[in-house]
Amino acid sequence: MQKTFTYPKFDFVRPPELADGKPGHYPVVVVGAGPVGLSAAIDLAQQGQDVLLLDNDDTVSIGSRGVCYAKRALEVLDRMGCGEKFVDKGVNWDVGRTFLREGEVFNFNLRPEADHHRPGMINLQQYYLEEYLVERARQLPRLQMRFKNNVISVVPGADQVTVRVETPDGPYSLTTDWLVVADGARSPIRTMMGLDIEGKIFMDRFLIADVVMKADFPAERWFWFDPPFHPNQSVLLHKQADNVWRIDFQLGWQADPVEERKPENVIPRIKAMLGDEREFELEWVSIYTFQCRRMNSFNHGRVLFVGDAAHQVSPFGARGANSGIQDTDNLAWKLKLVIDGKAPPTLLDTYTEERGYAANENIMNSTRSTDFITPKSNTSKTFRNAVLELAAKYPFARALVNSGRLSVPSWLVNSSLNTPDSEAFDGDMIPGAPMADAPVQTGSGDDWLLLHLGNRFQALHYVEDASTLDAQAARTLGELAYDGIGVEPIVIAQRGQAPAGLKTLLDSKGRLAQRYDLKPGTTYLARPDQHVAARWRALDAAKVKAAVARATGNA
Amino acid sequence: MPLNTQPNFREAGQRYFQAYSPGDDFYEALIDTHRDLSDEQSAMVNARLILLLANHIGDIGILREAMQIAREGV
Numbered sequence: 001m002q003k004t005f006t007y008p009k010f011d012f013v014r015p016p017e018l019a020d021g022k023p024g025h026y027p028v029v030v031v032g033a034g035p036v037g038l039s040a041a042i043d044l045a046q047q048g049q050d051v052l053l054l055d056n057d058d059t060v061s062i063g064s065r066g067v068c069y070a071k072r073a074l075e076v077l078d079r080m081g082c083g084e085k086f087v088d089k090g091v092n093w094d095v096g097r098t099f100l101r102e103g104e105v106f107n108f109n110l111r112p113e114a115d116h117h118r119p120g121m122i123n124l125q126q127y128y129l130e131e132y133l134v135e136r137a138r139q140l141p142r143l144q145m146r147f148k149n150n151v152i153s154v155v156p157g158a159d160q161v162t163v164r165v166e167t168p169d170g171p172y173s174l175t176t177d178w179l180v181v182a183d184g185a186r187s188p189i190r191t192m193m194g195l196d197i198e199g200k201i202f203m204d205r206f207l208i209a210d211v212v213m214k215a216d217f218p219a220e221r222w223f224w225f226d227p228p229f230h231p232n233q234s235v236l237l238h239k240q241a242d243n244v245w246r247i248d249f250q251l252g253w254q255a256d257p258v259e260e261r262k263p264e265n266v267i268p269r270i271k272a273m274l275g276d277e278r279e280f281e282l283e284w285v286s287i288y289t290f291q292c293r294r295m296n297s298f299n300h301g302r303v304l305f306v307g308d309a310a311h312q313v314s315p316f317g318a319r320g321a322n323s324g325i326q327d328t329d330n331l332a333w334k335l336k337l338v339i340d341g342k343a344p345p346t347l348l349d350t351y352t353e354e355r356g357y358a359a360n361e362n363i364m365n366s367t368r369s370t371d372f373i374t375p376k377s378n379t380s381k382t383f384r385n386a387v388l389e390l391a392a393k394y395p396f397a398r399a400l401v402n403s404g405r406l407s408v409p410s411w412l413v414n415s416s417l418n419t420p421d422s423e424a425f426d427g428d429m430i431p432g433a434p435m436a437d438a439p440v441q442t443g444s445g446d447d448w449l450l451l452h453l454g455n456r457f458q459a460l461h462y463v464e465d466a467s468t469l470d471a472q473a474a475r476t477l478g479e480l481a482y483d484g485i486g487v488e489p490i491v492i493a494q495r496g497q498a499p500a501g502l503k504t505l506l507d508s509k510g511r512l513a514q515r516y517d518l519k520p521g522t523t524y525l526a527r528p529d530q531h532v533a534a535r536w537r538a539l540d541a542a543k544v545k546a547a548v549a550r551a552t553g554n555a
Numbered sequence: 556m557p558l559n560t561q562p563n564f565r566e567a568g569q570r571y572f573q574a575y576s577p578g579d580d581f582y583e584a585l586i587d588t589h590r591d592l593s594d595e596q597s598a599m600v601n602a603r604l605i606l607l608l609a610n611h612i613g614d615i616g617i618l619r620e621a622m623q624i625a626r627e628g629v
Contacts, residue, residue, distance in 0.1 A: 368579050371586060379589045379597035383582075389628070394560040399578045411572045428572055 002283055004212060004242040005127055007059045010134070012148040015165075017172035026052045027339060029163060029176040031151050031189060034061065035126065036307030036324035037182030038133035042080050043332035045143035047455065049339060052176075053143065054165060056150035060130035063284045064210050067123050067240050068318035070407035071111070072434060073325045074118040075530065079454040082136040083118070089132075090124035091239045096221035098391075098403045102228060105391040106401045115511045116437045117448035121406060123219075123240050126321070154179065154192050154303070161302050178335060179303045182324070185291075187309035195300065199293020199363065202314060203253040204374050206288050209266050211245045213280035223403040225373075225388055229272040234373050234403075244283060247273065248315075250374065257287040290314045292367050294359045298327075298352045306331060311359040313366040316373060316404035323362050326409060327355050333455075333528035337552055342484050347553030350417055358410035365405040372402035409434035412531060419525075419534035419547040426517040435530045438511035442504075443497070449512060450530060452505060457487045457548055458526045461539055462518040466504045467496035474500045476541045482548035487525070492518065527551055558620040 017024050030041045033055035041053040069077075069090070077083035098106040110120020137143050152171070153164040161179045165172055181189045190197065222237040224230070233250035240246055249269055251260060259265055266285055274280065294311035298304060307324030331351045337343035375381035390397035411433050412418070418431035429436060437450045459480050463469050469491060477489035478500060490505060491498040492512055498504045507513050516524065523540075525533040525547050534547035549555035564577035571577055588604075589597045609618050 365579070368583055372582070377589065377592075377597070378594050379592070379601070380586050383585065387582075390624075394624075396560050396562045396578075399562040399575060400582055402575070402579060402582070405573070405575055405579070408573060413570075433572075 003281070004244055004283065005125065007062075007127070008131060008134075010058045010145070010147040012058060012168055013146065014169055015146060015149065015167065015172055017174060018167070018169055021172075023162070023173040023175055025160075026050065026174060026176045028052070028178045028180065028335070029054060029161075029174065030180040030182060031055075031163075032182035032184060032307075032309070033057075033130070033134070033145065033147070034182060034184060034307070034324075035066065035129050035133065035321045036328060037180070038130065038137060039076070039080065039325050040180050040182060040306055040328040040332060041143050041145075042133065042137050042140065043328050044336060045137070045140040046080065047332065047336045048142065049336055050142045051144070052174075053137070053145045054149040054151060055145070055147050058147040060134070061126040063286060064125035064127065064240060064244065064246065066126045066129075066318075066321040067238060067246055068322075068406070069122045069124060069129070070318060070322045071116070071118045071120055072407070072409040073322045074122060075437070075450050076325050076329045078118070078451060079329075079530070080133075080136060081139075082132045085132050086124060086129060087118065087122055089128055089241055090122035091219050091241055092119045092122055093219045093221060093239070094120045095218075096223065096403070096406075098401055099222065099224045099227065100388040100391075101226050103392065105388055106398045110406060115439050115509055117450060118437070121221075121318070123238055123246075125240050125242075125244065128241065129321075151183070151189060154189050156193065156301050156303050158301070177302065177339070180331070180335075181303060181305045181309050182307050182328075183309050185308040185312050187305070189303075190295070190305065190309055193300065193303065195295060197293050197295045197310075197312075199291055199312070201291045202289065202370055202374070204289065205251045205253060205255045205257060205260075206290075206315075207249040207251055207255075207260055207266065207269070208284075208286045208288065209247045209249070209270060209282060210240070210284040211247060211270060211280045212243055212283050213245060213274075213278060214243055215245065215274075215278070217245075225384075225403075227273075230269065235273065236403075251287075255287075261285050261287050288315075292363045292370070294356070294363060298355060299348055304331060304335070304348065304351065310355075311363070313362050314370045315366075316369040317362070317366045317406050318404070319362040319366050319407045322407035323355075323358060326358065327351075329529045330355050337485070343552040343554060350415065350553065354410075354412050354415050354417070357412060357414065361410050362407075369402050369404045373404075417527075417533065417551045417553070419543075419550050421535065423537045425535065427515060429516045429524070429532055429535070431532050431534055433532045435526060435532060436515045438507070438515055439509045440492075440512065441506040441508040446508065447505075449505065452490065452503075453526055454530045455528050457485060457528060457533070457551070458490055459487050459539075459544055460490050460492050460516075460524040460526060462492045462513070462516075462522045463498075463520050464494050465496040466491045466493035466498040466502075466506075469498045469502070471499070473539055474498065474502060476539060477502060480541060480544050482545045482552070483554065485548055485552060487544065487548060525551070556614075556617070558617050558624070 480487035
């Protein structure tokens with residue numbers, strides 16, 4: 001059926017264990033080459049960690065599946081060196097419109113603020129994301145990928161994990177210090193280990209149809225409540241690359257998933273929506289139900305769960321793949337520090353602490369959207385319809401219309417890794433915040449702040465004129481480190497170049513000073529995952545070191 | 556002061572990073588209030604809720620304006 005995309009086929013390469021019969025040992029093994037497993041492996045490998053990635057298949061995602069990638073995920077992809085290609089191929093959109101019956105009642109803009117590198121959302125079929133991530137993975141000599149390698153048993157131990165793998169040429173065993181599990185919502189490894197995942201199933205069915213057509217609809221997200229072409233249910237329309245459009249019909253729990261999937265039943269629904277005269281081709285159809293649930297802990301000794309294996313949400317907020325990519329963003333630097341002996345293993349507990357908090361937020365938001373879109377009682381439906389009717393005229397009701405609260409990063413404000421503020425600051429860049437982007441200027445031209453952040457701890461020190469930075473401050477910045485954990489200094493300024501070759505970023509549009517409430521002397525400590533760890537009104541090496549110790553579980 | 560129809564939800568001690576969060580907090584609490592009630596029970600809860608809130612607002616001019624808007628087009 002699929003015509004717009006040719007699936008790559010990844011070769012099975014006979015693992016060395018099959019030749020010599022001895023179990024290999026690997027410092028880190030990642031299971032699952034979906035967007036989340038690939039991200040985990042790439043992130044670790046580009047930090048200099050040897051990684052083995054196992055996947056039971058030999059191609060990318062079958063079907064477009066996750067198609068909306070949010071600003072924060074794009075920023076993580078940038079850090080992993082494949083954001084540009086993804087954004088170039090994808091469909092950029094910021095505006096979402098909500099309709100009740102025939103009329104529009106509400107619209108939102110995901111990026112109300114100018115001067116960010118990445119848009120609110122990019123739509124692109126999941127198979128492209130995986131293809132680009134595999135390309136990126138192949139550039140990393142420390143990353144070894146094995147396709148058609150299916151994990152059939154996992155035996156966790158105190159010092160290592162033993163993994164049994166099935167291949168077309170027979171089974172083999174390996175051992176690993178750390179097993180990162182990204183094997184998806186049904187997670188066979190979670191089941192093998194007898195671990196629970198708790199939450200609720202929503203009694204509803206949805207039909208996804210990917211349709212190829214030339215349409216002049218704008219690149220926006222359109223959401224209908226109770227439209228004339230599909231009464232009493234909701235419909236969602238999204239544009240993907242290659243003139244593929246995603247249409248998502250709510251069917252209700254009674255719908256027959258086998259019948260509804262048949263083209264002779266799908267096509268009339270689409271014709272009713274588009275009007276009879278428009279030509280289209282059906283490319284992919286799927287029926288889904290969903291659950292909102294999470295594991296109590298994502299850490300189980302040396303086994304670490306990421307993405308859908310650890311937590312699942314309804315699809316309305318695009319919070320699945322987006323939050324999975326943020327899991328690896330949070331985990332990779334911590335795991336690397338622990339492997340290198342620069343942080344205690346307890347640092348990994350903060351992975352569940354921080355990403356569990358994010359999972360709760362994602363589950364809460366997607367559950368709220370689900371309850372609004374598919375009300376469970378007459379009263380709930382009456383309130384929902386009252387909101388939609390008032391929304392046409394009254395701004396307060398527009399703010400209550402919930403057709404999906406799209407993925408945004410969590411402000412990890414309660415994290416034990418944060419050093420709380422001891423001085424006054426305005427704005428949202430509080431400890432735990434995902435760092436806001438802003439235009440900057442370097443010696444080589446216009447650029448973006450976030451392209452200079454990440455992969456290590458960094459201290460951002462603000463002065464008006466970088467060339468006036470005094471020798472003492474320059475020396476202090478140059479020597480920031482905590483017990484083998486380096487801190488890269490960056491001078492932020494309105495003009496000038498800092499002495500002693502210190503990296504200098506100019507706040508070319510004044511957005512940095514505004515978004516971070518910068519005053520001369522203000523210093524931010526940024527984590528390797530572009531979150532604020534601490535901030536002060538003056539540079540004090542002892543405080544920076546103490547904050548690094550705290551952010552790495554060493555204090 | 557006329558009836559406020561701008562977004563106005565907030566909660567003491569809460570800090571919001573997304574504009575929709577306070578409204579969604581309220582809406583969830585509202586729907587939760589009705590959880591597991593029959594339609595008749597829900598109608599009674601709604602009536603009590605309106606009376607409580609009306610007394611809290613107090614200004615009958617504002618209440619008349621709200622009542623008029625609520626009836627429009629129903």
